[in-house]
Amino acid sequence: MHKGILLGAFAGMALAAGAASAGTLDDVKARGTLKCGVNAGLAGFAAPDASGRWEGFDVAYCRALAAAVLGDAEKVEFTPTTTETRFTALVSGEIDVLARNSTWTFTRDVDLKLDFIGVNYYDGQGFMVSKDLGVTSAKELDGATVCIQTGTTTELNLADFFKTNGMTYQPVPIQTEAEARQQFLGGACDAYTTDASGLAAARSGYPNPENYIILPEIISKEPLGPVVRHGDNQWADIGRWTFNALVSAEELGVTKANLDEMKGSQNPEIRRLLGVEGSLGKMFGLNDDWAYNAIKAGGNYGEIFAATIGEGTPSNLARGLNGQWTDGGLLYSPPFR
């Protein structure tokens, strides 16, 4: 009577399973929700709050994308991923987009068959040490014990840095930010290395932040960005231009508050961006108010930054490289034309 109950489970899944073979956009529209892979817990970038609602910088991008595609910023299913599972989850179709502070590198782009659709945060790997150590430069860390997150590019950068400087170190691999805090504050490692943004965010959460310094050396370039599967250009375009829309909106002074007002703007680029003029959205299969919706979800890039990781938040990060190009930063959106 119980024969093949497992096959039954398979059959049940066959009913529930959707085919991911068509375009991702069609899948997302048919499903009615966007599946977004995020960090399982990184303060400021992605973490669930007490009511289970996901919040953070990467999360905000997912909501903007959902708003652009589906017209509703709440139609996102967040999938927590680890450093190990993130790319597989994307490639296997479990998620539609991965926004999990992942570094854009050659091998990931080419060999792992991913498409990075932009850089939403320019970062670099740095070191943090306790002031008591009396270290002022990363070059003085010979023989130190270093806490490092496994499964990331930081691991390889660290090995390269110590090698080129002819120094040795003892790695303490850790899995999560919370663990790093415990190890570092407990003195189990002399230095903690990760992206400089992560260091600053972590430090601001410590009981005595003034006792720790971030060393001046930035030993790598870490352009972090959202990722989609290789080979679906339409979907990659949507992801890329949704992000560009958020950046352009800041450049053009379009904010969440003045969005409707801006619809009446005389600036032709704003009019094109908000879908008042031309029909950019139609070109990749969305409604013309796609960018309007995306900006409405959480505001423009600057507003998202300020609300999640910017100065005054627990992460307390300065814009730095992530300012608009007009302010000396690296954010430079191609024109909406």
Place this chain on the structure above:
Amino acid sequence: MTMPVAVTAEPFRLSMLIYDTRYRSITIQIIALVATLTFFGWIVSNTLANLAALGKTFDFGFLQQRAGYDINQALIPYTNDSTHGRAALVGIVNTLLVAVLGCITATIIGVLVGVLRLSSNWLVARLATVYVETFRNVPVLLWILALMAVITDLFPAPAAFRGDNATAAMMANGTVAITNRGAYIPWPVFGTGWQAVAIVFLLSIASAWAFGRYAHARQVATGRTLPTFWIKLALIVLPALIVDWLVGAISFQVPELKRFNFEGGGFIDKSLIALWFALALYTGAFIAEIVRGGIQAIARGQSEAAAALGIRPGRIMSLVILPQALRVIIPPLISQFLNLTKNSSLAIVVGYADVRATLGGITMNQTGRELECMILMMGFYLLISLAISTVMNVYNASVAMKER
């Protein structure tokens, strides 16, 4: 005087494949065979199609590529210039290391607690029960994480050993430092002439063994016993010590506090310590139950008879009860060893570089070769468990009750 039974040559009919019990089982097996092969063929063809769609190939060439990452605890030489294959090997050695250490410690804990649970001392027996129930009923993953947190929080950082008002001090006459990074211990350095010491040491082990045989023969012949343990210990240790003292071959390097860490001497990473003891304490609780069950399985008459012969309680345990209980204890004990080895794959949560963390973790992550890495890793674990079950079968055959 058996007569060959003449089998009537019944003509074969197709329906006999179903209705004749002689052929029916063949029919079923062929159906099962075809179904199994079809299933595997289906999986292989799906896999090939999927890999082709992803533009991936199936090859193990990545094992020859430079790994590029560092490993905190390696028993064999390894740098970040070594290959991924080498990193996998480091992981395998580390898995075996923690498995062996864990099994030994778990056995010691288990036997001790198992015996204590049956102790006549009310308090000790209750305490042993509390230990067993607490550790058995909480997931091992939590124990590993908790032990790691205990080490990080309770032991001093190396900086605490520094300066005039140091809050921590080295133990064992200033040779051992236990910190929240791990244990720094003295390590032997082999100078010239260490071979002589080694030869003397081997010879003294041989003589201790010969003495053991002599003492046994003497006891059998005359009934008088010798303090074999102390004599053997002296035979093994003293000659080598004397030779070493004369030649001055082997010295111990003591860890010293340098700029950041203790340096010199040996270092046991805390991830190893946490994993080792968490696995040992967890598995020890199960072993304690096995030991208790084994002892209780021995009929009471055995210990009463031994007591009637005037044997002391300690000796009753070691000479009468345990040898018999072992027959009951060993098979489940070995399957606990297997469990411990498999549980050691949780090493990654404390950052211990076992095979799952190197081959199935960082290497897989850096190269994107999930299929190849998983095949290698599962193959390794299968090999270990096959080896352990072979040992178990050999043992079972050797202790099987000789029934006449």
Place this chain on the structure above:
Amino acid sequence: MDDVAWTRTEMLGPEAPPASAVGIVGWMRANLFSTWLNVILTVAALGAIWLLASHIVPFFAHSVWNASSYSECREIVARTWGEGASGACLAVIRERWKQFFFGFYPADYYWRPTLAFILMFVALAPVLFSSLPRKMLWFSAIFPGVAYWLLWGGSIFFPIAIYLGFVAGYVAFRVAERGPSFLPPLAAAVVTIVWWLFIAGPLANLLPDIGLPAVQSKQFGGFMLSMTIGVTGIAFSLPLGVLLALGRRSDMLFVKWISVGFIEFIRGVPLITLLLVASFLLNIFMPPGTNFDIILRVIIMVTLFAAAYMAEVIRGGLAALPRGQYEGADSLGLNYWQATRLVIMPQALKISIPGIVNTFIGLFKDTTLVAIIGLLDPVGLITSIRANSAWNGIVWELYGFVGFMFFICCFGMSRYSQYLERRLRTDRH
């Protein structure tokens, strides 16, 4: 005899025992200080208890229930108990307990998993307590469908359509039972699968969409996720384990080899590697384009994992049956499946229940491993709560709470299985 005056006619009452052998003193002498070794052990045990208690008791005595962040907790502890005092910040449990139990399940529907959990005991009762009326087993049989419907929601007709597949399979089984012995299971399997693949879906779609609002399995988390994975794994692994156990005892060499190969393979590799397969490889093994969510994939691998262990438990049960039962069934003229279904399995399963409960305890504890592949079970939730800036730095309260909950569940179940074992031992004559 009666005339012998000096003979007592009754026994003298016993003397009162010496003061040192009665009461607390006597008890302590007998149980704590009987020999020097015992004295040493007692002192050592007292020392160990003191050491543990001196750390743990103040920690919980100074606990704080009302605070919105870890730093606030520490402030309160420092203010109330003095600088440097340690105190548990149980406010985090107070804030997050719903998440620990229900994960991200919509708060309005908390009654659904709760009801499913309660109904589970109703369904288990007739299995666990043989004194209850046998008719209750019918509820046990439909419980999986009810639980599925409560947890995931959706149209009520979907589980009903699936169940009708069992009915169809059973009818086919009974119809084919007069045929050769391999026919009934084959017919049942084929009819059931055909029903599920080709009839159930359209049928469920045809009928009106009456039911509960659907909940995605993404929203499962916390103990509810552990329970779902554990219970589903055990429930599905039971029939699979029965088949594997029968296969392993089969005379047919090839069937036996498949069963042995499967069981030994699964038992030879750690569960985490199987979970990694679920996470990384299962989609690659399926036809291109197939995609189902990670929790379903985990449940599949956990089911296969549990089935191998279940098979060994049931094999033990089968081996423990006296030969006479097999021979008796044969002599009644029952064929293989009839004998198995009517005579062998009911008895073998009954004596396997303690083993099955133990397998479940092991599996339930092992569900924590899903945290490693990024699911938010209780252990995974600890990570995400610790990442929250309000609770940065909190450790022991969370581990302690999760460990305590697991302890309660597992300890209760293991006590129950010990009770069963004792009862079964006296049951058999």
